[in-house]
Amino acid sequence: MFNALDRAVHSHKRRVVGQLITERSMRSFEPIMIPQIDLFLRQLLACSQKDEVVNMTTRCQRLGADVVGLLAFGYELNTQTEDTNTIIPAAMKASSYRISLYMAWPAISFIDPVVRWLGRKRIPKFYQALRKMIGRRMSMPKDATHDLYAVASGDVTPSGEKGLQGTDLWSEASFFVMAGGMTVSTLMSAVFFYLSRHPDVYARLAAEIRTTFTSGRAIASGPQLSSCGYLRAVIDETMRVAPPTTATPWREDDVYSATTPPRSDGPLVVDGHVIPRGTAVGVSLYSLLHNEAYFADPFAFRPERWLDADADADAEQGKTDGGSGEEDPRATMMRRAFAPFALGDRACAGKAMAYLETSLTVAKTL
Template sequence: MESVGAALTYLKYALYFLASWILCHIIYRLFLHPLRNYPGPLLAKITYGYGGLYAMKGLHHVNTYKNFQKYGRVYREAPNRLLFNSLRSDSATARQFLDIYFNPNITKGRSYRHGGNPGEPNLFAVRDNAEHRRKRKIIGKVVSDRSLQAFRPMMSDQIEIFLQQLLRSSFQGEVVNMTVICNRLGIDVVGQLAFGCALKTQTEATNRFISDTMFSSIYLNNLFYTWPSLAALAPALRWLAKKKVDMFSQAIGKMIAERTSQPPGAKPDFYSMVTGDGGLDQSELWGEALFFVSAGGSTVATAICGALFHLSCHPDMYDRLATEIRETFSSGDAIQPGPILASCTYLRAVIDESLRMTPPAPSPLWRELEVPPSPTGKPFVVDGHVIPPGTEVGVHLWAIMHDAEYFDDPFAFKPDRWLLPQEDEAGKPTEAQKTRAQLRRAHVVFGLGDRNCAGKSMAYMEASLTIAKVFWYFDFNRAPGKAGELGCGRGGKDPWDAPDQFQIFDILGADHDGPNLVFKPRGELWRDLEHDNAKSAWSYY
């Protein structure tokens, strides 16, 4: 009994100590912390768990938008985090992007420690600026215009398989969930680029678990990114998912073994372009390739799904884009990257507007001071705010792209806002041109500064080709009845919850479901897709 009483006494003291420790932390963060005077939710000032709870639900982006409406252009998002939301050209706040993302003494925030392998961080997660420049220089070759030209035939093959799946579904009168098949298209394309490997997720079930595993990993990384203390649970979570992790590792190992058994120059892929003198080490090579698969596939899928969703909501815009594509090209085979496709300005406007409304990466890009202040004593300043060391700062991408100050009627789908206005008679920029220039500054879909997305050109090329070819070969409508509501807002009071808003969930990337569409072949054009490759693509079914 005495031993039990002693144990209870020790436990009581331990609880007293823990409660005192928590109370001291709360008092410090509320009343003594360097960021104590910034507005923000009370719970956010105390714990990172405030943002973490919304991240668990995938609603961190809309909650952030609400907080900007309540607290203004700058607020305290977590104990050691400040979020900014302004780039007005008529004031000093226009410098926020420059102060944060174009500052040589600033690096990615400590939150990125939880992205990828901590021992060998990939291009997304690496914090050291010099190391990032090295990786970016090497990896940039993979998605350069020259490399994309060499890779284009493999991309076109995967897009053709995608079109064949739509054709099969149209003949069978099936409803098509675009998120499902666009994710498969995206991962098959970047699987070829990363590993030179035909994953065949569009036609076979074998490797489809790879995409599911990656989305689960992205979701967990987002929780750690938003609520860093949860990263302590990572080993336990990996143990619980050991079976899936082992399957994933075996599949990746098989692809690596298959690719490395061939000469580097055998295929125009990631391996061929980053190996050799001055390239990536073997220890980092495949981590970067995996990042390509996870980031590249979901980016394009979101772009395509968002565009088709919004066009299905707006028949006039649908008809305008259909007319542009069908009058510009003489055949489906003629739709190729180049000046003719680039002349389809309304297609690009549709993609830009869809990316604005449903960005593939809606989260804030956290940055902090990399080195101590210079010998001159110059501090880290953002828009006149002196940022204390150890503070992460950022601009929230989804919030700024839905800000009425930069985008008139921000929750309305308006591709016309991206069309180039004409100069006035004197050759001077018009007010419309000035407005469009501001829109471009606020269109931060692919990030900012020298750490922006390296795969931007590839994403636009794949999305443009796919959407153009869909409009050439098919007409489509939203699925009838309840099925057609997938991906739509619920009709609530918030503007992002309207039925014509495509619903995304913030998981560092963008998760979504739908839209459900029904496709109808145009005349006899579908016969272009009917060949031996199509038969092999359908064999799974």
């Protein structure tokens, strides 16, 4: 899906793979994910009893790897408790650096052979781990667990789509491991970073969680978790200040063809520049999310900005008393500019997964 240039092929793969990470599907996966989060919490608790520093980035990377391994292959990587498969989170980290660098500065992609040579010892170990996961999953019944193989394989998927076969299926699963594991773990570690630097935000969020739920065991997806508006605001503000991926999502203006005839409204124009067909264009997510034209005081970590925007939206819908009935244009612009998952048919399909895993992990930790 990531490298599918043909729109029809990409659209088909997105629909098939996307079935796994819809809100409804993630609720089915939640009972499998919760034990991994609980293990993460037990390890943090054990470390807190000792006089030692905890690297939350590493902890979150291993949690992310274990969760996405189960979601993609139904395979328990156990990176939180063993060192056997730590090549997976290590490879996720290296791949994130590499892809982000090349997408931000395509001209230096010629150094890729050198980068691959430097990682020549790790790459075979990574593929060996992948083959092990694939082999184990293939030996199990299709419906043995709720994972990508169960949802996307076969002649026809549960949703009626034509399923993925052979290398297509496993290449999507492999990409899913890299993309899903690294971005969510980056988001979680960033949330913990900003909470540690902003005690007032931490106190307010902890109070919200502890007054909404009677215990950590009671924390689960549903109306109560959805009602935690400040939790969502903290997650959104973290993605704005420190987007999990800083790569520029390049898009190509379609060349003329039978399926893409000339536009009736004229050529594509960006900031007064006519963009010829076939040109790759992109916007840096980091620059977009730190543009003061859309976000006041853009480098400040202020989750309240999202609650203010929600209040404006309520006023627009006539849900608040004494309001003007119109949303602040700046709040409207801010919401339109907030695109950490990108936009359009190439936007990240894992939005529901990112919000659920991060919300559960942060809420249970507090």
